[in-house]
Amino acid sequence: MFSAVILAAGMGTRMKSEMPKVIHKVCGKPLAKWVIDAAKDAGANAVLTITGHKSDMVRETLSDASEYALQAEQKGTGHAVMQAADFIKNHKGSVVILNGDTPLITADTITKAIEYHAARGNSATVITAVLGDAAGYGRIVRGADGGVLKIVEHKDATDEERKINEINSGMYVFESDALISALERLTPNNAQGEYYLTDTLEILLKDGQKIGAYAIADNDEIRGINDRVQLCEAERIMQSRINAAHMKNGVTMRIPESIYIEADVEIGNDTEIGSGVTIKSGTKIGSNCVIGQGSTLDRAVIHDNVEILNSVIINSEIDEYTKVGPFAYVRPDCRVGRDVKVGDFVELKNSVIGDGTKISHLTYIGDSDVGKNVNFGCGTVTCNYDGKKKYRTVIGDNCFVGCNTNFVSPIHVGDGAYIAAGSTITEDIPDNSLAIARERQVNKEHWSDKRDK
Numbered sequence: 001m002f003s004a005v006i007l008a009a010g011m012g013t014r015m016k017s018e019m020p021k022v023i024h025k026v027c028g029k030p031l032a033k034w035v036i037d038a039a040k041d042a043g044a045n046a047v048l049t050i051t052g053h054k055s056d057m058v059r060e061t062l063s064d065a066s067e068y069a070l071q072a073e074q075k076g077t078g079h080a081v082m083q084a085a086d087f088i089k090n091h092k093g094s095v096v097i098l099n100g101d102t103p104l105i106t107a108d109t110i111t112k113a114i115e116y117h118a119a120r121g122n123s124a125t126v127i128t129a130v131l132g133d134a135a136g137y138g139r140i141v142r143g144a145d146g147g148v149l150k151i152v153e154h155k156d157a158t159d160e161e162r163k164i165n166e167i168n169s170g171m172y173v174f175e176s177d178a179l180i181s182a183l184e185r186l187t188p189n190n191a192q193g194e195y196y197l198t199d200t201l202e203i204l205l206k207d208g209q210k211i212g213a214y215a216i217a218d219n220d221e222i223r224g225i226n227d228r229v230q231l232c233e234a235e236r237i238m239q240s241r242i243n244a245a246h247m248k249n250g251v252t253m254r255i256p257e258s259i260y261i262e263a264d265v266e267i268g269n270d271t272e273i274g275s276g277v278t279i280k281s282g283t284k285i286g287s288n289c290v291i292g293q294g295s296t297l298d299r300a301v302i303h304d305n306v307e308i309l310n311s312v313i314i315n316s317e318i319d320e321y322t323k324v325g326p327f328a329y330v331r332p333d334c335r336v337g338r339d340v341k342v343g344d345f346v347e348l349k350n351s352v353i354g355d356g357t358k359i360s361h362l363t364y365i366g367d368s369d370v371g372k373n374v375n376f377g378c379g380t381v382t383c384n385y386d387g388k389k390k391y392r393t394v395i396g397d398n399c400f401v402g403c404n405t406n407f408v409s410p411i412h413v414g415d416g417a418y419i420a421a422g423s424t425i426t427e428d429i430p431d432n433s434l435a436i437a438r439e440r441q442v443n444k445e446h447w448s449d450k451r452d453k
């Protein structure tokens with residue numbers, strides 16, 4: 001059991017954004033939420049986020065994922081953690097300090113760092129990495145015996161210290177009592193005039209406590225996001241992690257570099273995802289589906305054995321064995337039944353479509369309740385809007401809708417009704433009736449001969 005404190009009060013100036021840095025998203029999830037989730041997945045029993053810059057916006061976004069403390073003025077990382085003093089005192093044992101702008105940190109690394117820390121009986125353990133170019137980072141200064149002596153910030157370092165390429169990731173494990181006692185003794189006597197959290201290590205060492213460093217295996221995990229280029233690099237890494245996890249679960253991907261799947265998506269085994277597909281958070285896809293090239297699924301629920309080609313599906317549910325597309329647009333709040341066909345250039349909105357119904361081409365169905373085994377001819381339109389209000393169209397089971405039919409809603413069509421092609425339906429149709437609503441054809445014989453004269 002341990003608690004976690006996430007530092008997220010900074011400005012993030014280099015993002016050049018009205019939005020605080022830590023709520024910019026990677027794969028559909030805010031940066032700080034990735035960090036909070038990693039801490040929780042590693043077993044954190046309480047998480048507190050330190051907010052400052054645009055605090056309200058950060059708290060609104062992260063909501064009840066975390067507890068919060070305010071750092072009204074940013075006077076350094078040590079000062080930030082001081083704002084969490086009550087929380088740290090209330091959670092005895094180990095406390096992990098993480099940064100809100102390092103979304104690639106994993107639960108596995110946090111777990112290993114805590115195990116390392118506990119096994120050695122440390123009061124403080126810093127997570128470190130060895131970098132080719134260490135410029136800008138705090139450096140890990142070790143003694144002759146290899147033990148950690150202190151962390152020196154780049155701006156405070158001597159030329160000799162700047163040659164050290166083992167750096168401070170900005171993530172740590174502390175024993176809560178030791179951390180509180182060291183925080184109380186921090187001073188801002190340094191190049192930046194800030195309270196450095198890093199100084200706590202030297203203080204604890206001088207107290208005779210054990211401090212250490214846990215070197216990370218994958219340097220990508222400590223990548224901090226400072227600008228949009230780094231945001232994009234982190235997203236690329238996250239995208240490949242997410243895709244690899246789905247592939248390991250039995251999902252086939254065609255050209256995975258082109259497939260963008262956000263966090264919190266479920267995909268069943270033997271489902272195949274084509275190139276250029278976008279799948280947004282909250283989507284669930286069953287087994288044995290095909291999600292064809294270029295499709296976008298946003299909060300969609302797709303049951304087993306569904307085929308979707310070049311289509312967009314938003315906040316809607318598609319039942320098993322149904323085929324959608326190519327080039328269909330399923331807008332929010334649709335429930336499409338089993339073994340349905342939603343063909344090319346078909347748009348659905350806020351409608352229920354019964355099992356076995358075929359809507360093969362060039363059709364708009366909005367605000368409708370359609371029964372089972374209905375056949376829509378090409379070019380059907382529900383006229384659901386009179387310029388002021390929207391109305392529903394209700395169509396029973398086993399109906400046949402001729403090509404180029406308009407339903408001027410509100411309309412109720414009974415079961416087993418037939419509608420002649422080209423009809424504009426303005427009145428309800430009883431069960432098992434044929435409705436014809438168009439002008440009778442008149443043939444004017446020899447008309448064109450006469451016109452030509």
Ligand code: UD1
Pocket residue numbers: 007008009010011050052071073074075076077078079080099100101136137138139151153167168169170195196197198224
């Ligand atoms: C810090 C470390 C440095 C380490 C580096 C890793 C210190 C003194 N230095 O430096 O050793 O190599 O991180 O990236 O800790 N923050 C607050 N309140 C503040 C100041 C910072 O919440 O008053 C937050 C920032 O939003 C950020 C994190 O703390 O998430 C780190 O702050 P930053 O200013 O980036 O520290 P560095 O100078 O990079």
Ligand code: MG
Pocket residue numbers: 224
């Ligand atoms: Mg930094």
